[in-house]
Amino acid sequence: MLTESEPHYRQPLLRTPFHERARALSQVDSFIPWAGYTTVDVFSFVEQEYFAIRNASTLYDLTPMVKYRIAGRDALRYLNRLMTRDIGKLKVGRVAYSVWCNDGGHLIDDGTVFHLSDTEYRLCTGERQLDWLLDSALGFELQIGEVTDETAALAVQGPTSCAVLRNMGLAGVERLRPFELAQFALPAGIAADAQVMVSRTGFTGDLGYELWMRPEDAEAVWDALMEAGRYCAIRPIGSRALNMARIEAGFVLPNVDFVSGERTLRAGTERSPIELGLGWLVDLNKGHYTGRRALLEEQRRGPRRRLVGLDIEGNKPAHNALLYADKAGRRQIGSVSSATWSPTCKRNIALAMVDVPHIKAGSTVWAEIYLNRELVWERRMARAQVVERPFFAPERRRACPPADY
């Protein structure tokens, strides 16, 4: 653990409870910082890891996800004041994806809300924001505390993930519907008298689960999963492969597709949930919440820009490409925030912020892509079509019970 006596710049990144396992399997020693922890970017080859997500099963360490425990009499009232979505509709034992905004109706972050009991919720999010959560709690009766390092978390994602969990001994896990959670006793061979919480959630847009456990059980669960998934060549993955899958699934990533409205410095760079295509998370009729008045005003005024999916000609990912209304590139109408070649769709896809009126599906825009031809750079204007998201949405992600494959 960190000690007060060490200056912060001397303090190393924290290690998750899965770190020793991950280090042993890492072939390229590629670690990146994430929310104060060191985590794997790539284990071996990003393509192999990606294909394991879509064709087999994968383990991804999401312990650094920031977790807050929100409990007390006013927990629901509080979450409804914080979030754009009506959390009152979220039953105990279910999970909801939601976003929260600042006064200007600009997105601060997104995350998942786990309804654990009548008066207790867990909020999982990418970045720390206890100050905002506490300031939002003024006048409410509840406790908010960060529990990130009290809980180890592992995503098990891929078509065979349900079978792997069953193999490991989590009987009945196949009955979990999407966005449902349940507690399972860990088989005695893994850990004595220990439980694991399983939620059918994930960031891949595929069939998959997230496992939440005590840190002391982490390595045993990892080992048991690797053993139970041996038949389908289960493998751990790093953030880079996951990023390809999440773009295919059309999910937005903080600091990539948007910057928190509380962190932006330049006017006009903040983004509303409506602009990010998350209007379906915005409930304007549930009562007051932070940003509601601004979102009402935005709805009245109509959108100025919108995050859209792009299908781009050619096979060169349009990383950071500027977008134009015309091939000559005279009028810029947006830019790409996430791009990848989608191996499953066999399409060159991207997420991009585009000005009205080019946001409609079927619109044609032009992406300025730079090509590196043996260190000779060329510019190409690639035709791109605005398309519906997600790019990839297999039926199995919703099937209940899921097939074994």
Add this chain to the structure above:
Amino acid sequence: MSGAPVAKADYDCIVIGGGHNGLVCAAYLARSGRSVLVLEAANQVGGAAITREFTPGFKVSACAHLLHLMPGSLIKDLGLDARGLRLAAAHMPTTAIAPDSPPLPIDVQNPTPLAARSGADAAALPAYHARLRRLAEALYPVLDTAPPRLGSDSWHDRGAWLRIGWRIRRLGRSDMRELLRIGGMCVQDLLDEHFETPLLKGALGFDAVLGTNAGPRSPGSVFPLLYRMAAEVQGGSALAQPVGGLGAVSDALARAALAAGAAIRTGATVERIMVHDDRAAGVILKSGEQLSAKHVISNADPKTTFLQLLGGEYLDTGFVRRIAHLRARGVTAKLHLALNRLPQFTGLPHSALAGRLLLAPSLQYVERAFNHAKYREFSPAPIVEVTVPTVNDASLAPAGRHVLSAVVQYAPYELAGGWQRERARFAQLVIDALERCAPGLRDSVEAVELLSPRDIEREFRISGGHWHHAELALDQFFIVRPVPGAAQYRTPIGGLYLCGAGCHPGGGVMGIAGRNAARALLREAA
């Protein structure tokens, strides 16, 4: 939330709090034909501008004790003269006192006594005063108008900016430069540039820090001085004492409101502001009674209004954060003494006793007094503004007896030992400090009342016990007072308005906030 027709509201406007601003607002609203109800929690109207008995037979203006900022136009508009507002004294003199020095009258018209101490100061004072007054006059429209919004397209806002800009531009190059130069300066630097007499500088600096959580070396301390002078520009009668104390002002305002058709209920404590469909819909009283209204105007301070009466859940987090961070901790206490004879200040002519006496012997003394407030201690050598209201108005005390009313700094709201325990000790310390200027005072004291900021908070229902409801400083002034998002008397909740001292231009029994709030409401509802 439903589209069902809403039952007819009991009133067009409910004003929470019958302080002077609430009464002014009610009077203007009622005059425009609105049905208005003023709800006052105390048993008499007036808020912090009341006269009450503090010991049997002795009455005093319990919080504010001088009238000098209320614009003549407002007094005329509401016919306060005809409604019983009479002045026991106007153009009251100011005298600097000190334990080890003869009193010094602070009088621009008559620099002779000052010349006896410093010819240079006597020569500099008229020019200093004239320049500050020119700047203050240019700033007056800033005080009088509702703050315009920045970046707004409306002609109303643009017009207000133009008027302000024009007044400042018209000052001419030299004065405009001086305004920009001194606007954010500390008052000690300004006074050091002009004067050398410590007693003079202490007294002039006193008015800059009076009622603020700042010392003469605090950045921006020139600003409250300009603000005070700007308000006095339109005050007409300068420092004045109403017959019957400041309560008489409130009584006259109440009569004006009643005459215009407003209703006033005292002893009616508002517990909550009702919200329906994101609009203020009325209030719930402590008794449980519900009163509906199309508009609710709060004379309460911003923290009380938003965090207690309304509740954060109706507001955005960023706004609540700004309100919670509003600097609103009082450092000013009020001392009331019942005296069995007229106090005898050494060397002070009787005429000076009809005015106010400032115990602030030097800027160094004031700054030292302030130091303690930073560490949750009261000043061991406090600064004091003394008046003896019975000199001008014998009706306040039994025949031959007198009342001493003093404003005392620094007495921080958050006191390390707690005011319950320290109140008597601080009162004694202030009496001892005055005793050194007025030997025999201590023995003439029959009764003592000291109101700490905690007491002011409790008695006048001002969160933090700050006279101005929120610290008066450049960062809490004009377009950002009390906070962005509520600086135009409107609030994020439709139909809910602010009209108290927490709004522009602040407190000090001025009434402009109340008038501006009424105008903002009428313009919006028109």
